[in-house]
Amino acid sequence: MTTHALHGDLESTALYDIPGPQAQRRHFLYGILSTALILGLLAWILYLLFDTRQFTAAKWSPFTYEGIQELLLQGLGNTLKAFAYASLLSLALGAVLATGRLSVHRPVRWLATLFVEFFRAMPVLVMIFFIFVALKVQPLPALVAGLTLYNGSVLAEVFRTGINSVDKGQREAAYALGMRKTQVMTFVLAPQGVRAMLPTIISQLVVALKDTSLGFLVTYEEFLHAGKLIASNLDYDLPFIPVVMIISPIYIGMCMLLSWFATWVARRERRSLKTRAVEVADAEPQTVLPGR
Amino acid sequence: MDVLTENFSLYGKGFLGTVELTVYASLLALFLGFLMAAFRVAPVGSFRVFGTVWVAVLRNTPLTLLFFAVLLGLPRFGLVLPFKVFAVLALGCYTSAFICEALRSGINTVPKGQGEAARSLGMSFTQTLGDVVLPQAFRSVIPPVGSTLIALAKNSAIAGAFSVTELLGTYKTLNELGYSIIWTFIWIAVGYLIITLTISALFNVLEKRYGVAR
Numbered sequence: 001m002t003t004h005a006l007h008g009d010l011e012s013t014a015l016y017d018i019p020g021p022q023a024q025r026r027h028f029l030y031g032i033l034s035t036a037l038i039l040g041l042l043a044w045i046l047y048l049l050f051d052t053r054q055f056t057a058a059k060w061s062p063f064t065y066e067g068i069q070e071l072l073l074q075g076l077g078n079t080l081k082a083f084a085y086a087s088l089l090s091l092a093l094g095a096v097l098a099t100g101r102l103s104v105h106r107p108v109r110w111l112a113t114l115f116v117e118f119f120r121a122m123p124v125l126v127m128i129f130f131i132f133v134a135l136k137v138q139p140l141p142a143l144v145a146g147l148t149l150y151n152g153s154v155l156a157e158v159f160r161t162g163i164n165s166v167d168k169g170q171r172e173a174a175y176a177l178g179m180r181k182t183q184v185m186t187f188v189l190a191p192q193g194v195r196a197m198l199p200t201i202i203s204q205l206v207v208a209l210k211d212t213s214l215g216f217l218v219t220y221e222e223f224l225h226a227g228k229l230i231a232s233n234l235d236y237d238l239p240f241i242p243v244v245m246i247i248s249p250i251y252i253g254m255c256m257l258l259s260w261f262a263t264w265v266a267r268r269e270r271r272s273l274k275t276r277a278v279e280v281a282d283a284e285p286q287t288v289l290p291g292r
Numbered sequence: 293m294d295v296l297t298e299n300f301s302l303y304g305k306g307f308l309g310t311v312e313l314t315v316y317a318s319l320l321a322l323f324l325g326f327l328m329a330a331f332r333v334a335p336v337g338s339f340r341v342f343g344t345v346w347v348a349v350l351r352n353t354p355l356t357l358l359f360f361a362v363l364l365g366l367p368r369f370g371l372v373l374p375f376k377v378f379a380v381l382a383l384g385c386y387t388s389a390f391i392c393e394a395l396r397s398g399i400n401t402v403p404k405g406q407g408e409a410a411r412s413l414g415m416s417f418t419q420t421l422g423d424v425v426l427p428q429a430f431r432s433v434i435p436p437v438g439s440t441l442i443a444l445a446k447n448s449a450i451a452g453a454f455s456v457t458e459l460l461g462t463y464k465t466l467n468e469l470g471y472s473i474i475w476t477f478i479w480i481a482v483g484y485l486i487i488t489l490t491i492s493a494l495f496n497v498l499e500k501r502y503g504v505a506r
Contacts, residue, residue: 052370126460214450238368248361
């Protein structure tokens, strides 16, 4: 949500002319009507909340207890822990797989391609469940492994695109200077490729952060799990809606912060002379399946 | 191997459940995504704000949290609907944010001069949009919309974990019946592959027929 999008840059649209005084008055009227409609909707939701007695003291009292605050913090800590492991490991796996896909040896390339395509086509949750149920792994490693396999495969493609986006002359020049294959990759191509793809890489980490919540489904004691524990407590009159109202802003806030960071990096890169020319795609949705 | 042949009806039910969920949620996502994209390019400020907030919030919401809030939260609100409807609602709203972004970037790929030319020919707003801009925008958004719908099909697995009849959910029953877990999962994986590859193939055909060669 940039200011650019909010104020909708009137100059660059193909859809309508810059409104004149009459159109402006009309738009102002539409604006007032639609704002009233949205406010009415919000008021109705608020009424429903009060009507179903979501704001009674009993439902909000648990959040004043230290034990429960600690439980929530612990859940949040566990979420961040899973995120940290998953992002580091998927960056590493992504690097390995990208190297494989760019290899000059055909079997290596095929193997890496097969791996990447398979794990991108599978739902992450199926992988996590498979590791958790079939291989009988603990919840945290199962969650991290599932996230790593999926995000690593996606990141491999991101890295590969980044490296392919580096001007061909760079590679040729490096070879002409007598550098070896590994040197060309590590000193010339990878640094530029990663820099070009940095916003996309960060966006993919947002996906990983969002997906840590899948840990809830394999009984990993993360943030949502802590919320569920509190929500199903009869002593506090099942404070489900209050829990959702507390947890969602924190979750969404964390992801938005990371998304904004990605947008910020992208905007900075666009202004930078070194990477100006490279246009990067969104990390999610991706899934380029075989045959595409 | 026997897992599939002996429990074909169970697998079939789960498979059809996933397909059903995917189809309904896709329709909802396409409708809402289109609406939000229209909001985001509208000349009226409040529409733009609404569309922007919708996309920003839903894109950054973990889908599990959304399912948690919708499937378990809305009933506390006094709204009781079948689980499947809730699942379609959650999946559809979530995916609509991504569809909206795909459509919006599609509209942005149409050169500004096209709209200006249409207007200078005396075309009205609806004509400009319907006859000039959208047909071109649609053609360039076929691949990203396809990927988004594939992601939707994969995300429907979460509904299964929240006890909606769905492909992944079948593992629970088969596990209790004592079948080989590995084979159970292999057939589930095959089921998802069939669905995602079908969507992929469908969009490949669409792209070949309608896509723009740039």
